[in-house]
Amino acid sequence: MKSILTGSCIAAILAVVAACGSSGGGSPQTQPSGVPSGGGNVNAFTINILGDRGAQSFTPNPVPNGNSNLQWKNTDSVIHHIVANDGSFDSGDIAPGATSKVVSMSTDGTNYHCTIHPGMIGAVEAASGAPPPCRDAYCVP
Ligand SMILES: [Cu+2]
Helix, strand or coil: CHHHHHHHHHHHHHHHHHHHHCCCCCCCCCCCCCCCCCCCCCCCEEEEECCCCHHHCEECCCECCCCCEEEEEECCCCCEEEEECCCCCEEEEECCCCECCCEECCCCCEEEEECCCCCCEEEECCCCCCCCCCCCCCCCC
C-alpha cells in the first residue's frame, strides 16, 4: 500500500516536470553566441597580461599572424587598460582575473600598450607574419 502511494507521487511529479519541459510559446530563450559562462569569447584570440614587465608584460607577444579579434586576460593582481598606440581600440579597465571585451582590428597588425603602466608594450603581427613598424613612444625595443 505504502509503495503504491509513493509510486503515484513520483508519477505525478514526473508529469509536472514533463509539462514544464514541453511548454512552448513562451519568450524564446536567446543565448549570447560564443560567450562561455566563464567569461571571454571563444572566437577571440586571448593575450595573457603577466604584469608590468616591459615587452614581457604580455604573452604571446607579439600576437601571431594578424589575429583580428583580440581579448586580454588579466592574470596580474592590479588593473590594466590596453589601448592601441594609434588609438584604434581601447579595452577599458581590466580587473585582476578578468578578461576584457573583444576588440576588432584589421589583419595589418598593430602596436599597443597599457595606459596605466606605459612601459607595458605589445604588438600584433600582420597577416604576413611581422608586426608593423613601431615609431612612437610605446614600442617593443
Ligand atoms: Cu597596466
